[in-house]
Amino acid sequence: MTPARLAAAATATVVALVLQATLIAPAALTAQLSLPAVLVAAVALESGPGAGMSLGFVTGLVADLGSAHVAGLLALCWLGVGIGCGLLVGPHRHVAGQAMLAAVAATVAGALAMLGLTVVDEPGGTALGAVHGLLPSLAGNLVLAALVVPLVRRVLRADALRAVGSG
Amino acid sequence: MLAAVAVVFLTIDLTGSGLRGAHGGVQGALGALYRGTDGVLGPVRRFVQGVPHAASNRDTIDRLRRENAQLHERLAQDAAGASLNLDLSRLPSTSVPARVIALGPGSGFDWTVTLDVGRHNGVQDGETVTDGVGLVGRVLHTSASTCIVLLAADPGSGVGARDTRTGELALATGQGTSGFAVSPLDPATRISVGDQLVTGPAGASTYVAGLALGTVTSVRTSADGTTVAHVRPAVSPTALDIVGVIMTAPAAEAAR
Numbered sequence: 001m002t003p004a005r006l007a008a009a010a011t012a013t014v015v016a017l018v019l020q021a022t023l024i025a026p027a028a029l030t031a032q033l034s035l036p037a038v039l040v041a042a043v044a045l046e047s048g049p050g051a052g053m054s055l056g057f058v059t060g061l062v063a064d065l066g067s068a069h070v071a072g073l074l075a076l077c078w079l080g081v082g083i084g085c086g087l088l089v090g091p092h093r094h095v096a097g098q099a100m101l102a103a104v105a106a107t108v109a110g111a112l113a114m115l116g117l118t119v120v121d122e123p124g125g126t127a128l129g130a131v132h133g134l135l136p137s138l139a140g141n142l143v144l145a146a147l148v149v150p151l152v153r154r155v156l157r158a159d160a161l162r163a164v165g166s167g
Numbered sequence: 168m169l170a171a172v173a174v175v176f177l178t179i180d181l182t183g184s185g186l187r188g189a190h191g192g193v194q195g196a197l198g199a200l201y202r203g204t205d206g207v208l209g210p211v212r213r214f215v216q217g218v219p220h221a222a223s224n225r226d227t228i229d230r231l232r233r234e235n236a237q238l239h240e241r242l243a244q245d246a247a248g249a250s251l252n253l254d255l256s257r258l259p260s261t262s263v264p265a266r267v268i269a270l271g272p273g274s275g276f277d278w279t280v281t282l283d284v285g286r287h288n289g290v291q292d293g294e295t296v297t298d299g300v301g302l303v304g305r306v307l308h309t310s311a312s313t314c315i316v317l318l319a320a321d322p323g324s325g326v327g328a329r330d331t332r333t334g335e336l337a338l339a340t341g342q343g344t345s346g347f348a349v350s351p352l353d354p355a356t357r358i359s360v361g362d363q364l365v366t367g368p369a370g371a372s373t374y375v376a377g378l379a380l381g382t383v384t385s386v387r388t389s390a391d392g393t394t395v396a397h398v399r400p401a402v403s404p405t406a407l408d409i410v411g412v413i414m415t416a417p418a419a420e421a422a423r
Contacts, residue, residue: 018200018269021281022208025270027215057169061176065193067271068279068307068315071186072176079169120181 008155012039013059017066024144031136032110036063038144040078041085041102042152045093049086056082073116077109099149103141110137191308198313201269201281209268213408236382237300237401239363262297262411263288268313278321278343280304280407285312288412293373295366295413301379301401302326302366303410314412319380320344320404328380329367330358336368339380339398344405346381347398358386358396375413 016036024035036059044052060075067074085105089098111134179185265284271277284290286309296303296316304318319326324341328349335356339347351358364380379401386396 014200017197018204019208021197021269021271022201022204023212023215025277026212026267053169057173061173062193062197063271064176065186065189066197067194067277068317069277070177071180071190072173072178075176076170076173079173120177 009043009055009058012043013055013062016059017063020063021066028140031140032107032114032133033137033140033144034106034110035144035148036060037078037081037106037109038102038141038148039152040081041105042098042145042149043156044082044085045089045098045101045149046153046156047086049083052082052086053079054082056080069117070120073113073120077113077116080112081105081109095150095153098153099142099145102145102149103138106141106145107134107138110141191310194308194315195310195313198269198281198285198310198315202283202313205266205268205283209266237379262413263290264409264411265290265296265314266409267407278318278324278341278404279307280316280318282314282316282410282412283312284412285309285314287311289414290314290412291415294415295373295375295378296410297375297378297413298402298407298410301381302374303402303404303407305373306412316410318404319374319402320346320400326374326380327367328364329376330356331363331365332359333357333362337364337396339364342397344403345397346384346400349383349396349398351394354392354394356394358383358394360384360386362396364398 013036016039020035024033040052040056040059043055056078057075060073060078061071063074063078064071085101088101111131114133176186263284265282265288267280268283269281271279282290282296290306290309292306292309294306296305302319304316304321306314307317308315317324318341319339320341320343322341322343326339326341326347328337328339328347329335330337330351333356335351335353337349337351337356337358339349342348347364349358349364360383362383364383365376366374366378366380367376381398381400383396384399386394388394
């Protein structure tokens with residue numbers, strides 16, 4: 001990881017968390033949409049499991065500590081998103097397929113996080129809510145992925161970031 | 168390796184308050200970012216939230232219906248307050264106006280909102296938040312210029328409630344956007360559709376007593392005699408914007 005990639009990752013993480021809290025979550029209270037999870041998946045699909053895992057853990061931990069729920073839950077779930085998406089596909093897969101995979105991964109991670117809250121007996125999580133929210137969350141995450149995945153591909157393939165290593 | 172670190176974080180946070188400082192630091196930093204970007208993102212958020220009602224009179228009709236329902240609830244509360252001889256003058260009346268600037272930064276399952284007021288405005292942990300008529304939630308954490316509020320609608324959260332018609336106490340459990348599920352403490356109590364519920368009892372609840380919780384829309388009694396009522400909330404958790412933090416007496420004095 002080089003300074004340019006580190007700076008890009010840090011900026012993307014902060015922007016995603018701020019947009020999630022101020023725009024996406026208020027606009028979609030009935031579904032568990034997650035821009036940070038889609039971002040982690042998109043990066044992993046392009047850069048592999050190493051970058052995906054690191055970004056997922058750090059982004060999840062910051063989101064955990066900035067929230068009211070127990071720390072480590074989203075870090076664990078989004079770390080899984082990073083590894084899973086990084087292992088599933090190589091960097092040459094079609095953008096539509098990557099967007100679909102990113103949306104599915106973010107939705108599954110959201111449902112698992114909600115189930116995790118139920119398991120550790122924290123407020124906010126219900127098993128029924130996790131199941132009921134699957135379809136609307138998938139639809140919303142698909143929209144997010146359709147915007148985020150092409151953007152991430154373009155940024156990660158930019159010369160300024162490509163010249164310094166493959167992740 | 169990172170998975171093990173995440174599990175360690177989970178264990179520490181579940182078993183004690185070792186990460187309280189880290190939570191506070193990150194929440195404060197993110198809160199400052201939310202506050203800083205609210206000038207740009209706030210109008211966009213309110214526009215996006217209003218899109219479902221655009222180009223129709225439904226918004227106005229809904230607002231008038233809500234106001235009508237709120238006036239009915241106030242009348243019912245006034246009548247109940249008189250009959251129960253509640254000492255309303257003892258309730259804290261000083262509140263700090265605030266605006267919702269963000270929700271949780273995670274996956275959208277957090278039933279919390281961030282307000283643009285904090286310790287500098289005299290806000291303290293545990294204080295009740297209202298929209299002027301009904302219960303919104305309570306302050307979970309305060310930083311210098313922002314605070315995080317746990318919404319009463321949070322699934323699994325409990326609110327002590329009082330039926331204004333009978334005066335009986337009940338426990339209301341948050342159900343997200345669906346409202347509340349209410350179980351009377353005395354199984355023999357009869358809850359009827361249309362009953363108004365307020366927070367209570369005074370002095371023994373997490374929340375300031377007497378705030379509207381909602382209206383009973385259906386009642387179900389199971390074979391074992393357990394009664395569960397569904398309550399439509401007085402405050403919609405999806406339409407929060409301007410709210411007030413009701414300050415406790417020492418905090419109110421300090422803020423003056």
